[in-house]
Amino acid sequence: MKKQKALIIGGSAGSLDVLLKVLPDIKPDFDFSIIIVIHRKQGADSLLTDLLSHRTKLKVKEADEKEKILAGNVYVAPSDYHLLIEKDFTFSLDYSEKINYSRPSIDVTFQSAADAYGQNLACLLLSGSNADGVNGLIAAKKNGGTTLVQNPETAQVTYMPEQAILRANVSAILTIDEMADYINSLSLNN
Amino acid sequence: MSSPGVISDEQVEILINDVLEQHGYDFTGYSRASLKRRLSRLYSLDKHVSFAEFRYRTLNDEVYFKHFVEGVTVNVTEMFRDPSFYRLLREKILPSLNTYPFIRIWLAGCSTGEEAYSVAIILKELNLLHKSLIYATDINPTVLEKAGNGMFPLSQMKNYSENYIASGGTKDFSSYYAASYSLAKFDTELKAKMIFSTHNLVSDRSFNEFQLILCRNVLIYFDRPLQFRVLQLFDQSLENLGYLALGTKETIDFSPVSKSYKRVETDKVWRKIG
Numbered sequence: 508m509k510k511q512k513a514l515i516i517g518g519s520a521g522s523l524d525v526l527l528k529v530l531p532d533i534k535p536d537f538d539f540s541i542i543i544v545i546h547r548k549q550g551a552d553s554l555l556t557d558l559l560s561h562r563t564k565l566k567v568k569e570a571d572e573k574e575k576i577l578a579g580n581v582y583v584a585p586s587d588y589h590l591l592i593e594k595d596f597t598f599s600l601d602y603s604e605k606i607n608y609s610r611p612s613i614d615v616t617f618q619s620a621a622d623a624y625g626q627n628l629a630c631l632l633l634s635g636s637n638a639d640g641v642n643g644l645i646a647a648k649k650n651g652g653t654t655l656v657q658n659p660e661t662a663q664v665t666y667m668p669e670q671a672i673l674r675a676n677v678s679a680i681l682t683i684d685e686m687a688d689y690i691n692s693l694s695l696n697n
Numbered sequence: 698m699s700s701p702g703v704i705s706d707e708q709v710e711i712l713i714n715d716v717l718e719q720h721g722y723d724f725t726g727y728s729r730a731s732l733k734r735r736l737s738r739l740y741s742l743d744k745h746v747s748f749a750e751f752r753y754r755t756l757n758d759e760v761y762f763k764h765f766v767e768g769v770t771v772n773v774t775e776m777f778r779d780p781s782f783y784r785l786l787r788e789k790i791l792p793s794l795n796t797y798p799f800i801r802i803w804l805a806g807c808s809t810g811e812e813a814y815s816v817a818i819i820l821k822e823l824n825l826l827h828k829s830l831i832y833a834t835d836i837n838p839t840v841l842e843k844a845g846n847g848m849f850p851l852s853q854m855k856n857y858s859e860n861y862i863a864s865g866g867t868k869d870f871s872s873y874y875a876a877s878y879s880l881a882k883f884d885t886e887l888k889a890k891m892i893f894s895t896h897n898l899v900s901d902r903s904f905n906e907f908q909l910i911l912c913r914n915v916l917i918y919f920d921r922p923l924q925f926r927v928l929q930l931f932d933q934s935l936e937n938l939g940y941l942a943l944g945t946k947e948t949i950d951f952s953p954v955s956k957s958y959k960r961v962e963t964d965k966v967w968r969k970i971g
Contacts, residue, residue: 572917572946573924585946588917591730594706599728600917600946603735603771619730622706 511539511653511693512627513576513592515620517613517643519546519635521663523555525683526633530563530581532687538694540576541565542592544584544616546609546635556583572600584611591619607639617643626651629693631686633657635667644675655689658682704737708748712736712755719756722766722836723899726923732769739768767839771918772808775853776815777860778913779945784865785964787819790940794908800829803907803934805898806915807833810844810891815861816911817887818873822866826890832905834896841893847883849874854881898927903934910935913965914944921951928952935969942966 518525522545533541545555553569559581560567570582576596584590589601590611599619606612617630617640630647632640634657644654654677659665661682671677681689704712709732713724724732743764745751754761777783794800800820804813813833820826835841849857858870874881896904898915910931916924931941932954941949941958943965949955958967 573921588946591728591734593728593730599730601731601734601771602773602914602917602944603731604773615734619734622730622733 509626509651510695511629512578512596513540513542513620513624514629514631514690514693515542515544515616516631516633517544517617517640518633518657519609519613519637519639519664519667521634524663525657525686526559527562528683529686529690530559530565532691533563533565534691534694535564535566536579536694537691538578540578541581541690542570542576542584542590542616542620543581544590544611544613546611546613546639547586555586559583570598570600572598574598584616586611589615591615592623593619594623596623607637609637609639613640614643618646621646621650621652624650624652628652629655631655631657631681632667632671634662634664636664638667638670638674640667641670641674644671644677648676648678653678655679655681657686703740704733704748706733708752709733709736712752715752715756716762716765720762721900722897724769726899726920726926727918728920731771731918735769735771739765742768763839766837770837771914772837772840774808774811774914775860776811776849776857777864777866778812780860780863780865782864782913782942782945782964782966783815783819783860784863785962785966786816786942787823787865790909790942790961790966791819791823791825795823795825797908798828800825800909801905801907802829802831803905803910804831804833805896805910805912805931807835807841807844807893808837809840809849810847810893811849811857812911812913813844813891814847814849814883814887817890818861818866819864820890821887822868826887829890831891832907833891833893836895836897836899838895841895845888845893847885847888848877848880849883851876851879851881898930899923903930905934906936907934908936908939909942910939911942912944913942914947916943916947925952925954928954932957932969937969937971939969940966941969 556569567581591599656668656671659668
């Protein structure tokens, strides 16, 4: 079985609630990296990081540029920058044009991660109202990665997961209740 | 729609090498994930039929190459971006430069000029503009032409006005420009204190000494060794007790020059302490 080195979770409207339900049930000794890319208003800078850090026992931090990506950490994409993964498994930030009206764009992170991690990547796309992330899922799948999507029946806003299911040939569709178990099962020591 | 993956890693290296040998522009120290994305975007936008054709035009067509440089570098910018930074400039940093008879500011990577005009507006309101000079430089001649025109989309003015107010501005922002069709033309008094010039942070040297250097959201595109080299260039170009301002996600912390700098409060501004 291929070993996941990173799980990237993307979402937009309605995705924060999912994270707050799922992340507290993740076992803190997971042996890969979790990277979170959530659309949100510009300016509310480290609020999301603080919130997730407060509500879970996990090591949550905002991703710094050139930072080495380590197993067991949860990284959050800073607001108003695209977050990219380099081949040496460090982060890059990019303040280029918005993609799908979004910065950070989920597509940008998924696509660069697909390049860097290849088959050792899992991407999970949550609730949201635009199709950002769908092209990224397609890229991840093409490079051998695992692609996951929130079951639209459990999503506050169904458009994003529906588009993923329609266009991306996803590996699995998960309800909110199934997500924590699935993520925990990605660890070898589980 | 973005189409990443059209340019391969090998092709990125081929282009970097071509551009260095043929045109003298050195992109070897640029972070690859972002650069690859820019090249793929340019390839799609320009509807090239093959990599060979893209490469040929980049190598041999001078007009196309100007467009290439503009497309590969990121030129997204806005006026008074990060209002809290401009508040610090207004309330602390620029007033402390008042003791100098003449204030020299270097804005490195000025793109289309929005930051230069923002700084000039604050200087004017602090009554410092008359004795200041802003050297605004960029690698890319095309954006400098735009910067020199001092005209920005009128559609952005609401956003910029909000940023201006959030940064501590109290005047009517619209008093700084005249609307002309879809553009806002900024007061020529502001432009009179700016010098626009090409300067490549990778290959060009220090050209003056400054009391303030602003280089925001440029270093994020460089790898660590190049970041350190550019910070060294800034260090050589900064007077003692001068200030260096970087983007909100950039730092000098890991660089060799960091020991001669002291952070100003919690913002991404450092003061040179010799």
